Amino acid sequence: xxxxxxxxxxxxxxxxxxxxxxxxxxxxxxxxxxxxxxxxxxxxxxxxxxx
Numbered sequence: 001x002x003x004x005x006x007x008x009x010x011x012x013x014x015x016x017x018x019x020x021x022x023x024x025x026x027x028x029x030x031x032x033x034x035x036x037x038x039x040x041x042x043x044x045x046x047x048x049x050x051x
Contacts, residue, residue, distance in 0.1 A: 012043075015039075015043075016035075016036070016039050019035070019038075019039050019042070020035055023035065
């Protein structure tokens with residue numbers, strides 16, 4: 001499965017929901033604010049690799 005192709009078709013809100021569900025399924029529990037911070041860091045990391 002090409003996650004890059006799938007994620008390129010998702011909105012930021014959908015990606016954040018997917019991120020949160022993935023953390024929950026792995027048993028990683030964080031406050032909503034902390035999830036948002038890690039998600040933004042992840043997005044910036046991907047953006048840097050694309051450029």
